[in-house]
Every structure is written in C-alpha cells, then in structure tokens.
Amino acid sequence: MSAQTHNESSKDDHGKGSDETGRPVTFIVNAREHTTSAKTMPFEQVVALAFPDTPSGPNVLFTVSYRRGQGNKPEGSLLAGDSVKVKDGMVFVVSATDKS
Amino acid sequence: MSPRPTSRSRDLKRLIDDGYDVEIRDGHLLIHGVPYVTSTMEVALGTLVSTLDLAGDVTVTPGTHVAMWIGEHPCHADGTVLHEIAHAPAPASASLQMQWSFSSKPVGSSGYANYHEKMTTYIAMISAPALAVYPTVTARTYPVQRPVGDPAPFLFEDTSSARAGLGAVTDKIRGMKIAIVGLGGTGSWVLDLVARCPVGEIHLFDDDRFLQHNTFRSPGPTSVEELTGGPFKVDIYAKRWAVMRTGVIAHPERLGPQHTKLLAQMDFVFVCVDTGASRRGVVELLERVGCDFIDTGMGLLLDEDRAQVLGQVRTTLSTATTREQARQHLPLTGSLADDIYDQNIQTSEMNALNAVEAVTRWKKAVGFYTDLECEGSATYVIDGNHIVNTPVRLTDAAADAGEGESLLDGAA
Numbered sequence: 001m002s003a004q005t006h007n008e009s010s011k012d013d014h015g016k017g018s019d020e021t022g023r024p025v026t027f028i029v030n031a032r033e034h035t036t037s038a039k040t041m042p043f044e045q046v047v048a049l050a051f052p053d054t055p056s057g058p059n060v061l062f063t064v065s066y067r068r069g070q071g072n073k074p075e076g077s078l079l080a081g082d083s084v085k086v087k088d089g090m091v092f093v094v095s096a097t098d099k100s
Numbered sequence: 101m102s103p104r105p106t107s108r109s110r111d112l113k114r115l116i117d118d119g120y121d122v123e124i125r126d127g128h129l130l131i132h133g134v135p136y137v138t139s140t141m142e143v144a145l146g147t148l149v150s151t152l153d154l155a156g157d158v159t160v161t162p163g164t165h166v167a168m169w170i171g172e173h174p175c176h177a178d179g180t181v182l183h184e185i186a187h188a189p190a191p192a193s194a195s196l197q198m199q200w201s202f203s204s205k206p207v208g209s210s211g212y213a214n215y216h217e218k219m220t221t222y223i224a225m226i227s228a229p230a231l232a233v234y235p236t237v238t239a240r241t242y243p244v245q246r247p248v249g250d251p252a253p254f255l256f257e258d259t260s261s262a263r264a265g266l267g268a269v270t271d272k273i274r275g276m277k278i279a280i281v282g283l284g285g286t287g288s289w290v291l292d293l294v295a296r297c298p299v300g301e302i303h304l305f306d307d308d309r310f311l312q313h314n315t316f317r318s319p320g321p322t323s324v325e326e327l328t329g330g331p332f333k334v335d336i337y338a339k340r341w342a343v344m345r346t347g348v349i350a351h352p353e354r355l356g357p358q359h360t361k362l363l364a365q366m367d368f369v370f371v372c373v374d375t376g377a378s379r380r381g382v383v384e385l386l387e388r389v390g391c392d393f394i395d396t397g398m399g400l401l402l403d404e405d406r407a408q409v410l411g412q413v414r415t416t417l418s419t420a421t422t423r424e425q426a427r428q429h430l431p432l433t434g435s436l437a438d439d440i441y442d443q444n445i446q447t448s449e450m451n452a453l454n455a456v457e458a459v460t461r462w463k464k465a466v467g468f469y470t471d472l473e474c475e476g477s478a479t480y481v482i483d484g485n486h487i488v489n490t491p492v493r494l495t496d497a498a499a500d501a502g503e504g505e506s507l508l509d510g511a512a
C-alpha cells in the first residue's frame with residue numbers, strides 16, 4: 001500500500017501514546033495513514049485529517065464511521081463533539097452523505 | 101381476483117366447464133365445495149387450493165404436486181385420516197385460511213401435466229369416501245361465475261408471493277401508500293423495488309427532466325425514443341410501470357406545502373434528494389405532517405493518487421419517536437458545493453445499494469423482516485464492506501409512553 005504518512009502533533013495529548021508501550025499509533029483516515037501519540041481522537045480532528053483545506057464550522061454535516069477500534073467499542077459512528085479511543089490499525093472514513 | 105387466467109388457460113377453462121367452483125385469489129387457484137368425510141364420519145364441503153404458475157397470465161405446468169386444503173382433514177368413510185395424501189399442516193396465510201397440505205404424486209411421472217389433472221385427481225381421492233356414504237355428492241355444481249374482484253395493483257396475478265408462501269408476510273404492506281421524493285439514481289432504484297410490492301400507491305415527486313446521463317444510473321435500459329422531447333423523470337417511470345401495475349403516480353414538481361394533504365395520507369416516504377438545502381425543506385415538511393420516512397444519502401470521494409473511489413452510503417429512519425436522533429445524521433445544510441472536494445461522484449451500484457438498504461429498513465419497520473437491531477441509522481463503508489448501525493435510543497417521553505416495541509404506529 002503506497003500510503004502517505006502524515007505526522008500530526010496532537011493538541012489534546014492525554015499522556016503517552018495509546019498503545020501499551022507508549023509508541024505513537026498508526027491509523028487510517030480515508031485510506032491514508034496517520035500517526036498520533038494521543039489516546040483519543042475527537043470528531044473534528046478526524047474531519048480535519050480527511051479534509052485539511054476545509055474550513056471547519058457547522059456548515060457541512062460529515063458522516064464519520066470507524067472500525068477496528070478499542071475492544072469495548074470497536075466500531076461506530078462519530079457525531080460532532082464525540083471522541084473515540086484511538087488504536088493501532090483503526091480505520092476511519094469521512095464523507096458528507098448527502099447525494100442521491 | 102383476476103378473470104384473465106381462467107379465460108385464457110385451457111386447463112382452468114376445463115375446470116370451469118366441468119362445473120367446478122373455481123376462484124383465483126392472491127395468486128392461488130381455489131376449488132370450493134369439494135365433498136369429503138370428516139373424522140365424525142359426516143360429509144362436509146372443503147376447498148382445495150393450489151399455487152398457480154403463470155406466464156403472461158396463462159398457466160404453465162404446475163411447479164409442485166403439493167396441494168392445500170381449507171377444512172377439516174379429509175378422512176376415510178370410517179373416520180380415519182386419509183393418510184394416502186396427508187402431508188403436513190399448511191403454511192399460514194392471512195387471506196387464505198389453509199389448514200392442511202396434501203402430497204400425492206401421479207404414478208410413474210414427475211408431476212401433474214396441468215391444473216385440470218392436478219385438481220381433479222386430488223378431488224377424486226378426497227371425495228371417494230364421501231361418495232361411498234352419499235353416492236350423489238359432487239364438487240361439480242356449475243355455480244354462477246364468481247364476481248371479478250379487485251385485481252390491483254398488478255395487471256396480472258402476483259404468483260411470486262404465492263409460490264414463496266409469503267402471503268401472510270406480504271399482507272403487511274399490501275395497499276400501503278408510499279411516496280418517493282427525488283427520482284435520481286437512488287430514488288429510481290427505490291421505485292424499482294417498491295413497485296414490485298403489492299403497495300397500493302407510489303407517488304413520485306421530482307421536477308427534473310430525464311436526461312442522457314440519468315440513463316446510466318437508472319434501472320433497466322432506456323431507449324432513445326424515451327429520451328426524445330426531454331420528458332420529466334417521474335413521467336418516464338410512471339409510464340414504464342403502467343404496463344405492469346396501477347398506482348404509480350407522477351408529480352412532475354418539487355415537493356412543497358401544497359402537498360401537505362397528500363403527504364398526510366402516506367404510510368411511508370422515501371427521501372432521495374441531492375443537496376442539504378433541498379433535504380432540509382423536505383424533512384421539515386415531513387416532520388410537520390408527521391410522516392414516517394427514510395432518508396438516503398451517499399458520499400463518495402475520488403482518491404486521485406490511486407484512481408479509486410471510496411466513501412459511504414447512509415440510510416436513516418425518522419419516525420415520530422426518533423426525530424431528534426435521525427436529525428443528528430441528516431445533512432440539512434449546504435454541501436461542499438463550492439469546494440474542490442465536492443465531486444458528486446455517484447455509481448449505479450451504490451445507488452442500488454442505498455435503495456436496497458432503504459427498502460429493507462422500511463420492510464423491517466413494518467414487520468415484514470425480522471428486526472432485532474432496530475437501528476436508527478446505518479452507514480455502509482465501501483473500503484471495509486462494513487455496515488455501522490446506530491441504535492435508536494428513544495426519548496424518555498417516548499419510552500415512558502411504552503413506545504419501542506415498534507417504531508411505527510400500527511406496525512406488526
């Protein structure tokens with residue numbers, strides 16, 4: 001997989017990395033790899049990783065789905081304001097679901 | 101009941117000419133007034149029933165040798181069960197109260213050649229003990245022809261549900277009034293699925309014309325002739341379905357407050373629109389009228405580096421008890437219209453998938469399919485072949501009112 005890796009420094013760093021050893025974890029947003037040392041990933045940050053050039057704001061409602069997450073809630077949808085624990089290999093998909 | 105099969109099928113016509121009391125109902129062939137002996141050694145009249153296999157409303161070779169029966173189980177003259185034909189209790193059907201099914205294959209062949217042979221063979225076996233008791237009884241009573249019932253909605257018998265033994269299940273959606281708002285890619289596939297159900301009316305709302313690019317995301321082939329003159333989408337679809345069923349009604353206009361009275365009569369509405377702004381108008385109107393509806397929406401993205409498409413397909417149910425939760429998933433504001441990321445990619449298979457999800461969700465909500473999840477919104481993710489369900493969490497008020505057994509009023 002020829003994924004480009006974007007390093008991002010997390011703004012809300014809850015202690016050390018989210019895996020046991022404290023190493024940054026790698027996760028995927030819209031088929032692109034990213035790394036973080038944060039424990040959780042807020043909705044807004046996932047959207048920003050998917051659409052870095054989109055001005056944030058309440059203008060567009062994004063659908064954010066994730067899978068391969070932490071054991072007690074390995075999959076689900078994120079709504080604005082939600083956060084989710086991030087895990088190595090976790091997969092996010094972000095898009096506006098407004099077309100027919 | 102349709103008069104057509106009996107007038108054009110030689111075997112059915114022979115049954116009528118022989119004086120049997122023939123009826124075609126719900127895709128089944130019925131013969132009423134068949135004499136038989138009960139377990140108390142009395143002679144009574146029952147009804148012999150068979151599924152009916154038709155092609156172009158003319159019978160073909162019966163697909164099964166099994167027949168069914170409305171009445172007590174037929175017995176020998178001494179009141180013991182006629183085990184020669186006994187098979188099993190019949191599958192329940194809401195409109196046809198069949199109690200038993202029989203199984204008796206013609207000797208040395210794979211099945212019955214036609215419905216005349218099938219029905220008369222069974223009648224001979226069932227009525228033989230009765231004739232031993234009363235030599236004059238007969239099923240050939242030459243009755244006055246039964247009145248023609250309502251053939252709606254299909255212009256020919258729906259033998260598909262009968263073949264599958266789905267009568268009691270299908271009855272849950274029979275006669276319903278459905279609206280589809282937006283006949284683009286997804287809406288046209290929703291129509292394709294719903295129109296095959298025995299719902300009574302399907303109202304189509306769309307003010308767009310059917311253009312060349314629409315043909316590539318619409319079910320079935322489109323001819324150049326159909327495109328000529330720039331007809332409205334809803335008129336094309338209403339015309340196509342008119343050859344098979346009644347009740348597909350075109351409204352070549354944008355849904356608006358002028359449709360309030362019509363919407364109030366709808367049992368269910370499918371929303372298949374293209375922008376947040378138009379979705380907002382439709383959703384606000386449907387909420388005001390109190391309609392149960394499903395909103396569909398997809399978001400596909402082009403990964404230019406890999407030349408691949410990724411994204412999601414969303415299906416959201418909104419009912420009186422789930423309005424707020426549904427709204428959390430509905431894009432009601434502007435889209436990324438002026439943004440380079442707004443590529444408006446759509447593919448027919450994703451339109452079709454969104455329609456399949458929507459129609460399945462509707463059928464689960466009305467009790468056609470088993471529903472243990474009761475999801476309020478579901479998102480299919482292409483790159484994982486994965487569906488994320490968001491459960492319905494009823495508002496406290498709704499939970500207190502005892503809602504939650506079913507999301508829809510009057511659903512099974």
